[in-house]
Amino acid sequence: MPYDSSPGARCQYLMCPPEYFDVRYSINPWMDPSKPVDTGLAMAQWERLRETYLALGHQIELIDPVPGLPDMVFAANGATVIGNRALIARYRYPQRAAEAPAYRDWFLANGFQVSDEPRFINEGQGDYLLEGERLLAGTGFRTDRLSHDEAQELYGLPVVSLTLVNPSFYHLDTALAILGKGHIMYYPEAFSVGSQQVLRRLYPDAILANRRDAEAFGLNAVSDGVNVVLPQVATHLIEVLREHGYHPVGVDMSELHKSGGAVKCCTLELVPETAAAAAAA
Numbered sequence: 505m506p507y508d509s510s511p512g513a514r515c516q517y518l519m520c521p522p523e524y525f526d527v528r529y530s531i532n533p534w535m536d537p538s539k540p541v542d543t544g545l546a547m548a549q550w551e552r553l554r555e556t557y558l559a560l561g562h563q564i565e566l567i568d569p570v571p572g573l574p575d576m577v578f579a580a581n582g583a584t585v586i587g588n589r590a591l592i593a594r595y596r597y598p599q600r601a602a603e604a605p606a607y608r609d610w611f612l613a614n615g616f617q618v619s620d621e622p623r624f625i626n627e628g629q630g631d632y633l634l635e636g637e638r639l640l641a642g643t644g645f646r647t648d649r650l651s652h653d654e655a656q657e658l659y660g661l662p663v664v665s666l667t668l669v670n671p672s673f674y675h676l677d678t679a680l681a682i683l684g685k686g687h688i689m690y691y692p693e694a695f696s697v698g699s700q701q702v703l704r705r706l707y708p709d710a711i712l713a714n715r716r717d718a719e720a721f722g723l724n725a726v727s728d729g730v731n732v733v734l735p736q737v738a739t740h741l742i743e744v745l746r747e748h749g750y751h752p753v754g755v756d757m758s759e760l761h762k763s764g765g766a767v768k769c770c771t772l773e774l775v776p777e778t779a780a781a782a783a784a785a
Contacts, residue, residue: 512728512751516563518585518610518772519554522546522577523569527763531597533672534764546759550577553733553755553770560731560753565774567610573603578765579772580629580677582607584639585616586659586775591632594622596646619658624651629768630675634775635682637661642676644668644696666703667696677724677768683711683750684729689741691718711748717741721757721766726773735766 525546527535554564569576576582582603584591590611595601611618626632631647632655633640639659643649644667656663666676670693673679679694680703689711692700703710713723722738732745736754745752757766 512560512730514561514563515557515728516565516774516776517557517726518565518567518579518582518774519550519770520567520569520576520579520582522550522760524571524574525577525760525763526574528574529599531599532674532764534762536762539762541762542759546577549756549759550770553757553767556733556753556755557726557771560728560733562728565614567607570602570606573600573606575600575763575765576603576606577760578630578763578769579607580769581627581675582772583611583628584626584632584655585611585629585772586634586661588615588617589619589658590616591619591626591628591655591658592622593628594625594651595627596625619654622651622654624648624654626651626654627675629772630677633676633680633682634661635688636686639663640676640680640682640688641665642668642679645671645674664702664706666699668694668699669696670694673718674764675769678721678764679718679723681723681725681727681732681734681768683727683732687711689713689723689725689745691715691723694718711741711744713741721761724766724768726768726771733767735761 525543592608593604625648627646631642641652641663652663673694680690688707691713720738721735722741725734731751733753735757742752
């Protein structure tokens with residue numbers, strides 16, 4: 505089997521309650537400030553996601569939301585974390601810039617080694633996904649290609665640069681998800697021709713999502729190697745995951761989707777130092 509069929513790993517995630525969630529501006533194609541937003545519903549959907557993680561045996565850490573930062577709920581963008589080292593985000597859009605100091609303060613207060621101020625734009629685990637002993641790194645819309653060099657120097661891991669070409673899938677985590685040991689799922693048309701070739705070469709057994717899967721944010725998923733938490737509307741992808749031996753867990757993220765986010769966007773994984781070596785063993 506191309507994936508780890510043992511019980512799911514126990515993971516540690518950082519999340520931020522959507523207390524101030526709203527769509528007040530548009531910085532991606534999904535955001536429409538003219539459409540009403542139900543913050544209470546967003547909170548209920550986020551809480552259900554948190555409860556799902558806890559039921560699967562995962563540990564949840566919380567960062568306090570900051571008034572005036574409606575997208576802070578998307579914790580994955582706040583940093584990239586491997587072991588005790590955190591590369592804090594430097595956001596492309598000024599509307600989200602104040603989130604970075606809030607995440608920096610949290611990591612410093614919780615004993616993490618925080619990198620120097622990033623020289624180049626990076627949007628955390630939105631564009632950096634650890635797979636085995638390599639970092640898959642997105643670029644094209646948010647994270648600067650030059651940031652990939654910063655990440656490689658910080659973590660000492662090879663970085664595979666992948667270029668996104670469809671603005672609807674502006675972060676890597678909207679177009680690709682890590683499933684387990686050497687196994688991923690992704691939407692090919694979100695990537696440049698060259699990046700598609702790289703992905704085919706590295707992951708010949710990958711699950712390929714269709715456009716409906718991708719537009720349902722089915723690839724904005726979190727996997728512990730067995731259980732895959734993803735939006736419940738990605739019904740086709742849920743069936744495909746089940747056919748491959750995974751245990752898909754669907755959750756309703758419809759309100760948060762209005763801002764262009766779903767499961768993974770709300771989830772910053774605090775990856776243990778040994779994870780890269782263990783995943784490749």
